[in-house]
Amino acid sequence: MNAVEIKAVHQRYGRLTVLQDLNLDLAEGEVLGLFGHNGAGKTTSMKLILGLLSPSDGQVRVLGGQPNDKAVKRQLGYLPENVIFYPQLSGRETLRHFARLKGAALAQVDELLQQVGLSAAASRRVKTYSKGMRQRLGLAQALLGEPRLLLLDEPTVGLDPIATQDLYHLTDRLRRQGTSIIICSHVLPGVEAHLDRAAILAGGRLQAVGALAELRDEAQLPVHIKASGVSERHQLIKRWTDAGYSARETARDGIEVAAHSSHKLDLLRQLLGERSPSDVEVVQPSLEDLYRYYMDRAGSDSAGEGRA
Ligand SMILES: Nc1ncnc2c1ncn2[C@@H]1O[C@H](COP(=O)(O)OP(=O)(O)OP(=O)(O)O)[C@@H](O)[C@H]1O
Numbered sequence: 571m572n573a574v575e576i577k578a579v580h581q582r583y584g585r586l587t588v589l590q591d592l593n594l595d596l597a598e599g600e601v602l603g604l605f606g607h608n609g610a611g612k613t614t615s616m617k618l619i620l621g622l623l624s625p626s627d628g629q630v631r632v633l634g635g636q637p638n639d640k641a642v643k644r645q646l647g648y649l650p651e652n653v654i655f656y657p658q659l660s661g662r663e664t665l666r667h668f669a670r671l672k673g674a675a676l677a678q679v680d681e682l683l684q685q686v687g688l689s690a691a692a693s694r695r696v697k698t699y700s701k702g703m704r705q706r707l708g709l710a711q712a713l714l715g716e717p718r719l720l721l722l723d724e725p726t727v728g729l730d731p732i733a734t735q736d737l738y739h740l741t742d743r744l745r746r747q748g749t750s751i752i753i754c755s756h757v758l759p760g761v762e763a764h765l766d767r768a769a770i771l772a773g774g775r776l777q778a779v780g781a782l783a784e785l786r787d788e789a790q791l792p793v794h795i796k797a798s799g800v801s802e803r804h805q806l807i808k809r810w811t812d813a814g815y816s817a818r819e820t821a822r823d824g825i826e827v828a829a830h831s832s833h834k835l836d837l838l839r840q841l842l843g844e845r846s847p848s849d850v851e852v853v854q855p856s857l858e859d860l861y862r863y864y865m866d867r868a869g870s871d872s873a874g875e876g877r878a
Contacts, residue, residue: 572596575630576615577630578628590774590775594776596752599749599750601765621636621637647721650723651727661683665683686710705725709722709740719750722751768781770865790831792816793854795841796853
């Protein structure tokens with residue numbers, strides 16, 4: 571059974587269609603990144619999964635049931651984009667309040683405060699918390715009741731680099747325990763190593779979904795080979811430029827060449843065999859590169875639709 575099944579969903583607000591024919595599944599224990607521009611439809615998709623909205627058309631099933639079923643809701647955890655708490659309550663009181671609302675064990679509260687690094691601040695009022703601390707409290711709130719499905723909307727906003735890493739280590743651990751997770755984020759660097767698949771939305775349409783390797787295969791973006799300490803690099807650059815590659819000099823006897831992935835090994839052999847570089851790095855297209863590719867493609871598609 572999939573944790574989430576979204577089939578042929580259209581979502582309209584009045585006359586505005588914000589999701590068009592959305593089809594998306596999430597397997598149990600899978601981590602999916604959901605990306606898209608402002609207004610692409612990410613939060614709307616989350617709200618459909620949470621049962622806060624009913625689809626105008628199509629079907630959404632969550633953990634084998636209806637999203638608004640109470641038994642299903644109890645197994646969901648949600649970190650909203652803007653977390654709002656009662657400022658007068660302490661962190662611990664806040665979590666106890668949410669635990670009661672959710673029917674989760676109060677015994678979890680201190681354990682979760684520790685997990686998100688808020689034990690020392692547990693008795694302080696939330697109004698004295700920094701933005702990052704409030705975000706961590708929001709995360710602890712989402713983890714109450716050991717959810718089988720966790721939805722995280724912009725979870726790293728306000729988190730410092732170590733707290734961001736800790737968050738991703740936590741999602742890694744939850745995934746190993748079988749939790750299904752959807753992460754919506756505009757902060758792409760750092761997240762890709764923690765995803766099974768990425769989904770890219772633009773203008774309410776799903777532009778791409780798959781493992782990063784699959785998206786790389788589809789997008790056919792170039793791999794960049796960078797090397798430093800290359801002897802007689804001008805000859806090599808000339809040879810590669812003549813062969814149609816985009817090659818250039820970089821600092822400190824460096825060289826950089828962009829090539830289709832299928833040419834990578836051949837270029838590496840030439841580089842390593844003849845020029846004995848002091849260092850070599852192969853840079854695959856990043857999630858950001860893929861995101862930009864699919865956004866550009868969506869832009870030119872809709873321009874095409876406009877002309878038709
Ligand atoms: N309650 C509402 N009534 C009318 N339109 C809405 C409502 N909620 C969202 N929208 C519109 O639906 C579209 C998708 O919004 P949504 O919040 O899902 O986008 P998002 O991808 O989460 O954006 P962001 O990255 O800015 O959070 C936008 O055009 C938005 O203006």
